[in-house]
Amino acid sequence: MKLNAGxxxxxxxxxxxxxxxxKSYINFSQHTVIMAPRRYGxxxxxxxVLDELKNEYLIVKVDIFQATNIKExxxxxxxxxxxxxxIANFLNEVKQSVLxxxxxxxxxxxxxxxxxxxxxxxxxxxxxxxxxxxNFANTFAKLHKKKMLxxxxxxxxxxxxxxxxxxKIRSYMQTHENIVYLFAGSQTSVIxxxxxxxxxxxxxxxxxxxxxxxxxxxxxxxxxxxxxxGRGFNKKVIExxxxxxxxxxxxxxxxxxxxFISSLLEKNKTIRVTDVDNxxxxxxxxxxxxxETTWQQINRKRYKGSIYKQFCQGKTQIKNxxxxxxxKSQLIKELKMESLLSDELNPTDPFLxxxxxxxxxxx
Ligand SMILES: Nc1ncnc2c1ncn2[C@@H]1O[C@H](COP(=O)(O)OP(=O)(O)OP(=O)(O)O)[C@@H](O)[C@H]1O
Ligand SMILES: [Mg+2]
Numbered sequence: 331m332k333l334n335a336g337x338x339x340x341x342x343x344x345x346x347x348x349x350x351x352x353k354s355y356i357n358f359s360q361h362t363v364i365m366a367p368r369r370y371g372x373x374x375x376x377x378x379v380l381d382e383l384k385n386e387y388l389i390v391k392v393d394i395f396q397a398t399n400i401k402e403x404x405x406x407x408x409x410x411x412x413x414x415x416x417i418a419n420f421l422n423e424v425k426q427s428v429l430x431x432x433x434x435x436x437x438x439x440x441x442x443x444x445x446x447x448x449x450x451x452x453x454x455x456x457x458x459x460x461x462x463x464x465n466f467a468n469t470f471a472k473l474h475k476k477k478m479l480x481x482x483x484x485x486x487x488x489x490x491x492x493x494x495x496x497x498k499i500r501s502y503m504q505t506h507e508n509i510v511y512l513f514a515g516s517q518t519s520v521i522x523x524x525x526x527x528x529x530x531x532x533x534x535x536x537x538x539x540x541x542x543x544x545x546x547x548x549x550x551x552x553x554x555x556x557x558x559x560g561r562g563f564n565k566k567v568i569e570x571x572x573x574x575x576x577x578x579x580x581x582x583x584x585x586x587x588x589x590f591i592s593s594l595l596e597k598n599k600t601i602r603v604t605d606v607d608n609x610x611x612x613x614x615x616x617x618x619x620x621x622e623t624t625w626q627q628i629n630r631k632r633y634k635g636s637i638y639k640q641f642c643q644g645k646t647q648i649k650n651x652x653x654x655x656x657x658k659s660q661l662i663k664e665l666k667m668e669s670l671l672s673d674e675l676n677p678t679d680p681f682l683x684x685x686x687x688x689x690x691x692x693x
Contacts, residue, residue, distance in 0.1 A: 333558065333583060333586065333587055334583075335580055335583040335584040335587060336369070336580065336584075338373075338377070341583075342374055342375070342378045343544055343548065343549055343552045343579070343582075344544045344545045344548030344549055344552065345371070345374075345375050345378065345541075345544070345545075345548075346545070346548060347545070348375055348539070348541055349375070349378060349379055349382070351539065352364070352375070352376075352379045352512075352539065353379055353382070353383070355537055355539070356379070356383065356387075356479060356510050356512070359477075359510050360510070360536075360537050361510060361511040361512070361513075361535055361536040361537070362511075362512055362513070362536050362537045362538075362539055363485065363512075363513040363514070363515065363521065363525055363536045363537070363538055363539065364376060364512070364513070364514040364515075364539050364541060365514075365515055365516075365518070365521050365538060365539065365540050365541075366516065366540060366541045366542070367516055367518075367669040367672075367678040367679070368516045368669070369578075369579070369580035369581075370516075370541055370542070370543070370578070370579060370580075370678075371541065371544075371579040371580070372483075372514040372515075372516065372541065373483055373514060374579070375541060376481055376483065376512060376514055379512075380479060380481060380512075383479060386476075386477070387476065387477050387478060387479040387510070388411075388414035388415065388470070388471055388474060388476050388477070388478040388479070389414050389478075389479055389481070390407075390410045390411055390413070390414045390467065390478060390479065390480045390481065391410055391481045391483065392406055392407050392410050392480070392481070392482050392483070393406075393483045393484055394482055394483065394484045394485055394486075394487040394488050395483070395484035395487045399491075400456065400460065400491055400495055401456065401459065403491075404459055404460055404463040404464075405421055407463050407464070407467070408420060408421060408447060408450065408451065408463055408466070409421055411447075411466065411467055411470050412443075412447065414470075414478065415440075415474065420444075420447060421451060424444070424447070424448045424451060425451075428444070428448050431444065432444055432445070439473045439474065442473060443470055443473050443474070446466060446469065446470075447466065449462075450462040450463055450466055457498075460495065460498060460499070461498070461502060464499055464502040464503065465502055465505075465506075467480060467506065467509055468505075468506040468507070468508050468509055471508035471509060472508050477508055477509070477510065478508055478509045478510070479509070479510050479512060480509055480510070480511050480512065481512045481513075481514070482511065482512070482513045482514075483513075483514050484514065484515065484516075485513040485514060485515040485521070485524070486515035486516060486517040486520035486521050486524070487515075488524070489520050489523075489524075493531075496524070496531050496532075497531045500531035500532050500535065501531075503535070504535070511535075511536065513536060516669060517669060518666065518667050518668070518669045519667040519668065519669075522667070525538065526538075540673075542672070543575075543576050543577045543578050543579070544577040544578075544579055544582065545577075546572070546577060549572075549577040549582065550568055550572075553568045553571065553586075554568065556586075558586075558590045559590075561590060561593060561599075561600060561601050562600070562601070563586070563589075563601055564600065564601075566603050567589070567601055567602065567603055567605075567606055570603045570606045570607075571585055571586065571589075571606060574606070574610055574680070574684070575680060575681075576680050578679075578680055578681075581613070581680065581681055584609075584613055585606065585609050585610065585613065587609075588608070588609030588612050588613060589601050589605040589606045589608070589609040590605075591609075592604075592605035592606075592608040592609055592612075593605045596608075610684070613681065614681065614684060614685050614688060617681070617685075618685075621681070621682055621685040621686075624670075624679075624682060625682070625685075625686070628665075628670065631661065631664070633651055633653050633657075633658075633661060634661045634664070634665070636651055637651065637658065637661050637662065637665070638665060638670065638671070638677070639683075639686060641665075641671060641675055641676070641677055642677050642682070642683030642686060642687075643683075646675070648662075662675070670682075
């Protein structure tokens with residue numbers, strides 16, 4: 331079975347409610363932004379919904395993180411627009427020979443679409459290139475007489491481009507009656523700034539959809555039924571996986587994978603709680619460098635680490651730290667903006683807390 335943690339996941343556990351909500355927004359033509367810390371399954375959720383809607387919409391996916399500059403972003407966008415009707419590597423094709431490429435098509439709106447795209451590709455003025463590319467998406471949808479669903483993944487990364495660009499694209503997108511825009515982003519501070527600050531370009535443009543860990547019942551149902559090479563997860567093992575991960579999607583899959591591997595190495599015929607313990611140790615060790623760096627970043631400010639640690643221990647009131655309350659609130663706000671604490675003040679990465687506990691035991 332396919333069970334990869336961190337890659338493009340075709341397996342989607344749970345998210346029934348989220349899928350329904352997202353589909354409703356899209357069918358209302360409501361632009362939406364999926365917001366959650368890293369590895370909560372934003373891309374997985376979006377891909378699932380896009381896949382379910384592929385017959386009704388032209389599906390266009392652009393990952394902002396992959397584009398190093400604005401021109402490249404526009405080029406990727408153009409290619410993605412054509413990909414929505416099955417044309418791969420559009421720019422490469424027309425670069426080689428637009429005439430022989432056009433010959434492959436017979437329908438007038440297809441030929442029209444390629445001609446417009448080719449003209450855009452030859453545009454030298456960067457501002458016009460941006461305007462034409464973004465508006466082309468809407469024209470393309472109109473030509474194909476189909477609504478378009480454009481998914482900008484890692485949208486927080488748009489910040490690396492200048493503010494003028496962001497303002498510009500917002501003003502074009504606002505006029506697109508044939509497109510529903512879906513965004514995903516993980517950096518709370520950036521996404522908040524882009525979508526929630528009154529003075530910013532995307533203020534009020536999209537509905538916010540925050541996603542959390544997997545629903546407990548849905549995840550348990552999945553774990554009860556799943557078999558990996560004939561091995562299943564019994565009740566105790568499932569409880570242990572929940573205690574450790576709280577069904578954080580990435581860590582749940584990772585822990586399943588590593589528990590299975592441990593059972594193979596230990597020559598256990600079934601997956602046991604001891605395999606889950608081994609798996610936890612391995613994941614903490616493998617990610618040691620990542621946790622160390624995150625911990626160092628938190629500790630750049632005095633008292634921030636101690637506050638974070640108390641939240642990891644499940645405390646709701648910060649005690650035994652002799653700082654004034656406004657500075658304390660400021661530090662908590664920062665931890666939230668850095669996506670380290672959720673709005674409810676729970677640590678967003680359950681493994682960082684476990685790593686800290688283990689580290690303290692070793693000291
Ligand atoms: N609903 C789900 N069912 C099963 N596995 C999932 C689910 N959601 C996420 N995962 C697992 O978690 C991993 C990370 O998910 P995904 O890449 O969708 O997260 P993300 O929020 O987009 O992360 P990033 O902020 O890093 O882009 C996936 O590779 C997959 O292993
Ligand atoms: Mg993602």
